[in-house]
Amino acid sequence: MLGLDYIRKNADHVRECAQHKGENPAVVDEVLRVDEAWRAAQTEAESRREQQNRLSKEFGKTRDEALLPSMRELAASVKERMAAADELKGELDRLLLLVPNVYDPSVPLGETEDDNVVIRHWGDKPQFAFEPRPHHELAVALGMLDLERAARVSGARFAFLLGAGARLQRALIDFFLDLHTSEHGYTEVNPPYLVNSASMVGTANLPKFAEDAFRVEGYDLWLVPTAEVPVTNLHREEILEASALPLRYVAFSPCFRSEAGSAGKDTRGYIRQHQFEKVELVKVTTPETSMEEFEGLTADAERALQRLGLHYRVKAMCTADMGFAQYKKYDLEAWAPGVERWLEVSSCSVFNDFQARRANLRYRPGPGEPPRFAHTINGSGLALLRTWTALVETYQQADGSVRIPDILRPFMRGLNQIGPPA
RNA sequence: GGGGAGGUGGCUGAGUGGUCGAAAGCGCUCGCCUGCUAAGCGAGUAGGGGGUGUGAAACUCCCUCGAGGGUUCGAAUCCCUCCCUUCCCGCCA
Numbered sequence: 001m002l003g004l005d006y007i008r009k010n011a012d013h014v015r016e017c018a019q020h021k022g023e024n025p026a027v028v029d030e031v032l033r034v035d036e037a038w039r040a041a042q043t044e045a046e047s048r049r050e051q052q053n054r055l056s057k058e059f060g061k062t063r064d065e066a067l068l069p070s071m072r073e074l075a076a077s078v079k080e081r082m083a084a085a086d087e088l089k090g091e092l093d094r095l096l097l098l099v100p101n102v103y104d105p106s107v108p109l110g111e112t113e114d115d116n117v118v119i120r121h122w123g124d125k126p127q128f129a130f131e132p133r134p135h136h137e138l139a140v141a142l143g144m145l146d147l148e149r150a151a152r153v154s155g156a157r158f159a160f161l162l163g164a165g166a167r168l169q170r171a172l173i174d175f176f177l178d179l180h181t182s183e184h185g186y187t188e189v190n191p192p193y194l195v196n197s198a199s200m201v202g203t204a205n206l207p208k209f210a211e212d213a214f215r216v217e218g219y220d221l222w223l224v225p226t227a228e229v230p231v232t233n234l235h236r237e238e239i240l241e242a243s244a245l246p247l248r249y250v251a252f253s254p255c256f257r258s259e260a261g262s263a264g265k266d267t268r269g270y271i272r273q274h275q276f277e278k279v280e281l282v283k284v285t286t287p288e289t290s291m292e293e294f295e296g297l298t299a300d301a302e303r304a305l306q307r308l309g310l311h312y313r314v315k316a317m318c319t320a321d322m323g324f325a326q327y328k329k330y331d332l333e334a335w336a337p338g339v340e341r342w343l344e345v346s347s348c349s350v351f352n353d354f355q356a357r358r359a360n361l362r363y364r365p366g367p368g369e370p371p372r373f374a375h376t377i378n379g380s381g382l383a384l385l386r387t388w389t390a391l392v393e394t395y396q397q398a399d400g401s402v403r404i405p406d407i408l409r410p411f412m413r414g415l416n417q418i419g420p421p422a
Numbered sequence: 423g424g425g426g427a428g429g430u431g432g433c434u435g436a437g438u439g440g441u442c443g444a445a446a447g448c449g450c451u452c453g454c455c456u457g458c459u460a461a462g463c464g465a466g467u468a469g470g471g472g473g474u475g476u477g478a479a480a481c482u483c484c485c486u487c488g489a490g491g492g493u494u495c496g497a498a499u500c501c502c503u504c505c506c507u508u509c510c511c512g513c514c515a
Contacts, residue, residue, distance in 0.1 A: 043484095045484085049484060049485090050483060052495080056496045058495095070495095071495040072494095074495080241432090367467090368452090
């Protein structure tokens with residue numbers, strides 16, 4: 001969330017940002033209205049409390065029982081005023097969680113996803129001497145992927161990876177974790193896959209996006225929609241030493257998303273699932289270094305695509321498509337020649353202190369200095385499902401087999417191709 | 423799941439109704455002292471919010487001793503519920 005003080009002083013800017021993000025700017029005015037009412041109630045309640053504290057101390061010394069009736073009355077009045085102020089504060093806190101983050105001046109203004117800006121490409125579209133096939137034909141024929149049985153076992157938008165297909169995914173996970181830990185300085189984390197509501201609020205998945213996540217019935221637990229949630233919350237409620245920053249974590253996890261509103265789009269094949277696996281990069285930094293660390297994290301994710309030899313592009317997300325909590329966001333899209341589409345394999349975001357405020361994640365700039373909110377950054381490095389898909393389609397061969405790129409062979413026990421189909 | 427013990431500041435740890443946002447120690451910061459270092463001496467050192475008010479300040483009040491509720495003029499301290507930690511038993515991968 002944004003700081004209350006920031007909203008008070010920059011209401012116009014916050015409203016404008018909300019507008020361009022496609023959010024309702026009226027929430028800003030509600031915040032200001034409730035804030036004013038809360039402060040009035042707070043001041044009133046506190047001045048009575050002060051009086052009560054004073055008299056109570058007095059009574060402790062004198063034990064003058066004649067004071068008791070009026071003190072009882074005062075106590076009741078304080079209780080009443082405090083309750084009124086608390087109620088307003090509760091309302092204010094609830095509203096603050098609904099104010100979207102502002103964005104960086106470099107973010108392109110836009111109204112739809114068509115206004116996102118491609119800022120760079122890497123590699124070229126692979127050329128084929130034959131008609132490349134879509135993964136949901138190719139991989140199914142190779143026995144690597146089974147969507148039909150998954151529908152029977154779980155439902156639509158679930159998948160089985162089988163045999164070399166499962167092995168290929170495991171190889172990719174290993175490759176990503178190795179790359180980011182040994183070459184990019186991230187610490188490997190194996191996080192919980194169920195998190196409580198407070199953690200979901202911390203990363204801004206709650207309260208606004210509850211319908212996108214799966215909740216465990218009977219418990220205050222949610223299936224993680226991304227490892228971003230547990231890992232960003234790893235140091236929630238802590239004051240970190242400045243010397244410990246930046247923290248760099250890499251975590252593998254499955255990700256569970258209901259995304260109830262998105263039915264009909266991307267639901268064909270193995271592109272959008274209720275469960276997918278992902279290697280996630282998370283950084284916690286100081287405000288001074290966050291933009292630089294954000295660019296660095298994006299470059300780290302790109303390196304994974306480069307090593308795999310996948311043609312990709314980087315898009316700067318426009319205001320309308322960047323999301324509620326993000327301060328700036330890049331999407332990495334890999335080219336999938338079979339379905340002839342760009343597939344989003346990573347989304348890298350910097351949040352400034354938006355998540356850190358929600359999670360009360362702070363650091364101390366120096367000895368004796370007051371704590372400040374940290375900045376948080378995350379991005380996929382990479383999402384397995386779509387990387388797997390782009391890889392299979394890119395490295396397919398005329399006979400229906402899939403070549404394993406050199407970089408992955410050590411992770412596949414030297415296997416150099418999958419198939420051809422029997 | 424059953425039973426016991428416990429959750430206090432950056433850390434360790436006192437504190438069973440008012441003089442306690444909290445002893446003591448460690449750590450840290452500043453100063454003094456000593457060829458340097460170490461040791462020693464002195465001072466300071468939790469977080470959040472409101473008001474007045476400035477370029478930061480300063481002053482002042484309120485809240486916070488796991489969370490929430492209750493008793494009381496007054497709660498770290500008494501009562502209730504919940505969460506977490508830990509030990510023993512059960513169960514289990």
